[in-house]
Amino acid sequence: MALRLAAIVAALGGELHGDPALLVEGLAPLEQAGPGQLSFLSNPRYQPQLAASRAGCVIVAPSMLAAAQARGACIVAPDPYLYFARLTQLWKKQSAPPAGPAIHPSAVIDAAAVIDPAASIGALCVIERGARIGAGTRLAPRVTVGENCVVGERCVLHPGVVIGADGFGFAPNAGAWEKIEQLGAVRIGNDVEIGANTCIDRGALADTVIEDGVKLDNLIQIGHNVRIGRHTAIAGCVGVAGSATIGAHCTIGGGAGILGHLTIADNVHISALSNVTRSISRPGHYTGFFPIDDNAAWEKNAATLKQLHGLRERLKALEKK
Amino acid sequence: MALRLAAIVAALGGELHGDPALLVEGLAPLEQAGPGQLSFLSNPRYQPQLAASRAGCVIVAPSMLAAAQARGACIVAPDPYLYFARLTQLWKKQSAPPAGPAIHPSAVIDAAAVIDPAASIGALCVIERGARIGAGTRLAPRVTVGENCVVGERCVLHPGVVIGADGFGFAPNAGAWEKIEQLGAVRIGNDVEIGANTCIDRGALADTVIEDGVKLDNLIQIGHNVRIGRHTAIAGCVGVAGSATIGAHCTIGGGAGILGHLTIADNVHISALSNVTRSISRPGHYTGFFPIDDNAAWEKNAATLKQLHGLRERLKALEKK
Amino acid sequence: MALRLAAIVAALGGELHGDPALLVEGLAPLEQAGPGQLSFLSNPRYQPQLAASRAGCVIVAPSMLAAAQARGACIVAPDPYLYFARLTQLWKKQSAPPAGPAIHPSAVIDAAAVIDPAASIGALCVIERGARIGAGTRLAPRVTVGENCVVGERCVLHPGVVIGADGFGFAPNAGAWEKIEQLGAVRIGNDVEIGANTCIDRGALADTVIEDGVKLDNLIQIGHNVRIGRHTAIAGCVGVAGSATIGAHCTIGGGAGILGHLTIADNVHISALSNVTRSISRPGHYTGFFPIDDNAAWEKNAATLKQLHGLRERLKALEKK
Numbered sequence A, B, C: 001m002a003l004r005l006a007a008i009v010a011a012l013g014g015e016l017h018g019d020p021a022l023l024v025e026g027l028a029p030l031e032q033a034g035p036g037q038l039s040f041l042s043n044p045r046y047q048p049q050l051a052a053s054r055a056g057c058v059i060v061a062p063s064m065l066a067a068a069q070a071r072g073a074c075i076v077a078p079d080p081y082l083y084f085a086r087l088t089q090l091w092k093k094q095s096a097p098p099a100g101p102a103i104h105p106s107a108v109i110d111a112a113a114v115i116d117p118a119a120s121i122g123a124l125c126v127i128e129r130g131a132r133i134g135a136g137t138r139l140a141p142r143v144t145v146g147e148n149c150v151v152g153e154r155c156v157l158h159p160g161v162v163i164g165a166d167g168f169g170f171a172p173n174a175g176a177w178e179k180i181e182q183l184g185a186v187r188i189g190n191d192v193e194i195g196a197n198t199c200i201d202r203g204a205l206a207d208t209v210i211e212d213g214v215k216l217d218n219l220i221q222i223g224h225n226v227r228i229g230r231h232t233a234i235a236g237c238v239g240v241a242g243s244a245t246i247g248a249h250c251t252i253g254g255g256a257g258i259l260g261h262l263t264i265a266d267n268v269h270i271s272a273l274s275n276v277t278r279s280i281s282r283p284g285h286y287t288g289f290f291p292i293d294d295n296a297a298w299e300k301n302a303a304t305l306k307q308l309h310g311l312r313e314r315l316k317a318l319e320k321k
Helices: A005-012 A044-052 A062-069 A080-095 A295-305 A308-320 B005-012 B044-052 B062-069 B080-095 B295-305 B308-320 C005-012 C044-052 C062-069 C080-095 C295-305 C308-320
Strands: A015-017 A037-040 A057-060 A073-076 A162-165 A170-173 A176-179 A186-188 A199-201 A208-210 A268-270 A284-287 B015-017 B037-040 B057-060 B073-076 B162-165 B170-173 B176-179 B186-188 B199-201 B208-210 B268-270 B284-287 C015-017 C037-040 C057-060 C073-076 C162-165 C170-173 C176-179 C186-188 C199-201 C208-210 C268-270 C284-287
Touching: A005 A015, A005 A073, A005 A080, A015 A062, A037 A080, A044 A062, A057 A062, A057 A080, A062 A073, A080 C170, A080 C176, A162 A186, A170 B080, A176 B080, A186 A199, A199 A208, A284 B295, A295 A308, A295 B308, A295 C284, A308 B308, A308 C295, A308 C308, B005 B015, B005 B073, B005 B080, B015 B062, B037 B080, B044 B062, B057 B062, B057 B080, B062 B073, B162 B186, B170 C080, B176 C080, B186 B199, B199 B208, B284 C295, B295 B308, B295 C308, B308 C308, C005 C015, C005 C073, C005 C080, C015 C062, C037 C080, C044 C062, C057 C062, C057 C080, C062 C073, C162 C186, C186 C199, C199 C208, C295 C308
Parallel strands: A037 A057, A057 A073, A162 A199, A186 A208, A268 A284, B037 B057, B057 B073, B162 B199, B186 B208, B268 B284, C037 C057, C057 C073, C162 C199, C186 C208, C268 C284
Antiparallel strands: A015 A073, A170 A176, B015 B073, B170 B176, C015 C073, C170 C176
């Protein structure tokens, strides 16, 4: 698999400075790329790596043109990272042309499910009655879409995804738990991607809702009646408890935990590993986790932490003197 | 799907104040319910929402009768939330009568597994030799029950559950790891529910045990030789390390982590996201996680945290003066 | 299933002090073992349990010979825990002789995948084109190995494992996300074990790499372009973000989180539940999590924590006086 620079700019645009006949055999990061490879510089911070790179060609922003030309071939694009993303798409399409839409014969699909003819259903998927899968959506192998759940268009669901298991609802009854049947479903918009083994539970009464353009990584748990706003991206191992509402254009770092029944505004960014235990009403960057240290130092500080409130009181007393 | 109030009280009891012929077309929370919908008030705190609700009928406690009647139809029941739970069960049974017990033809079941004729096995399940599945238990699609593992009666296992993978046991051997074969199994009691993609490992020598009535949410990891006591409920994304013993009637919030080889008493309640790193011998409510803050404030506090023990020493020195 | 002590030492070595004809019917921990069971003492700390044990025979280190003989039969071995590990292997082989290598007929294997004839593929696995599975490797049921991913020799992959789902890569584009196709694969060495429902993502450009002898527990997320060094062991529910490099011979405790683009040296040990948010260049033991407390105490301390930096400033001011 190889593409000439001419073919790349013909497909994706950009301003080529260099030999259009140069054959690109692969994509690679700046510091690893060789003469047969194409790379990109998206962050001006890495400019020093540009001069040292052996890449056959580099995608750069207009402001980097001089520096890039001093080095060799380049493609100038307003947003090199976006250009790179589209280049990966072009590359994938050329090297492994996707099979047409198809339903793998091993998939188990209820007669009362509705699969768009332009959807693709992988091996050993299970699609239950009343579920609907939109055009251009691709289910990898071993995905479950439960009763009455709806997946929009151009979505990608990775292996092991479970859409529409029961939400976790029980009423206490004399020391035991009485099941609250989960009567809602899951509604997933268009252009949503869902990572491997991620689970999205059906709602208790109303539906759990994932809006257009949301991207979920692997091993994420989305509780019942959660709503996630448009184009929010959530990294791996995040848990979102029931009835939480997350705004649009948020990013949630990996391993974060989000309690139930709270609301996060649009454009909120949560650091990885943070615990969101209250609503957040203003856009911004929020963090909360215990910093790592060598174990001996941590032990001393963690022990003192249990006296922290007392320390404050003692400090106050001293200040009064 | 619709039910008259008369049919509901005939099935579930309760004292109806209102027109028995009123047709209920759905269940909904107080603030969203319309005239064709039935709602409930379980927490007196939400009484203000009662007056404003447009619900066709509301389930209330005896103490709320006057307030509810001022508004319209109501059903009085001693525990409205429990009544609501049973109503969801009635609703589900009416709207989607469960198919009889059956083994889906795509399931892969070893000849030496024992499936009760009143159990139901979903599509693409795998049940290995010596495993046993009790009466009334329902396995959703894509569940694995490993060799010699036992699942009791009336259990529900959601998609992707793995019962009886090997526990994580290795002995160090000259810088590498020697596998400790896991010779135990998993024993699950009656009325246990297990969420999507949750894993319960088999024991090393003895069995891992989940007692009657335990409820586990999605994406939970239960290590080898763990024992979880009756009617304990564990929310999503919790990890329980090997040989931990958790008492009966506990609740463990989502995202909590529980170390191995410790013991938690009955009636212990762990807040979501907390790290349980020592045994807990007394009933109560326990918590431990770093609170979230805006990132700039967190950075300052987290940096100071690493000097906390030193701060205490300095405070002591000042106090001595 | 039972073995005489003579057969055990014939297979595994060690110095038997006791009746070679004694029939062992099972393995059990010291405090639970009965006369028909074999146990072991690996930690001298547990010596008091040795005297009290009813085990038919105990595996001990040479230094424990006198104490063990005072009690009854024993096998002396330089590393009793390692001896025990091998004994579990012997036991398993005797009690449930593994079927020969085989591909379960329900597995879905692409014609362009390469399965070594000495590999074993469980029910309902999916192996995509270009994937390769080495000799002696065993895939449990319901495992996915994606396109072009390579699994070495003598590996064990437990149910629900997903190798080679797309890494989580998107470029921002006018408020939405543009997919970065993941063009790399996953390369897994020899003697690697991977727990149930664990996910290892394919690389963006280069491959994600798991070196020889790595042991991964259940429900672990390994992001794209991660590299994990030889014989490192990672417990359940750990998340490793993209492009992290973890050294050889490390141990990572359960529930820990490891940020992306950082480097952890060889022989680093991370406590369970810790947040690794920076590179670690020196071997050692590192920890970082908020200690648990009763909820009331935690609330007071957590609230004060938000003023910690201010407290330091006030302490400084007092010291200046």
